Amino acid sequence: MTDPLRYIPARVRRQVLDANCAYCGGPFPTEVDHVIPVAQGGSGDLSNLAAACEPCNREKLDFTPAEWRAWRESEGLPWPPPGRIGYIREAVQQVLDSGVSPSDLAEAAAAYARRDAS
């Protein structure tokens, strides 16, 4: 990390990440987000830092929370964002809806693993 405006010391990072995602509420966030983006004049002060999971941070980009929310709503997407747990839930539901049996899935996973090994 070379940009001093975006640099977050490890101690601060640990402190901020000791929380759920500030946006979707999901557990185990891995990223420290600048609530007001640095690109929009946000600071690196603790008061401008929030824990975010990867899907939330990736989508938030250089939006403020209000801009991000307005964008999601203009796209017909729900607020708050579903986050990682939401995407996992969606993926599990898709598998359930597809009617694929768990044993078929296990077999497919094993075949996939063999493909990597060879």
Ligand SMILES: [Zn+2]
């Ligand atoms: Zn999140």
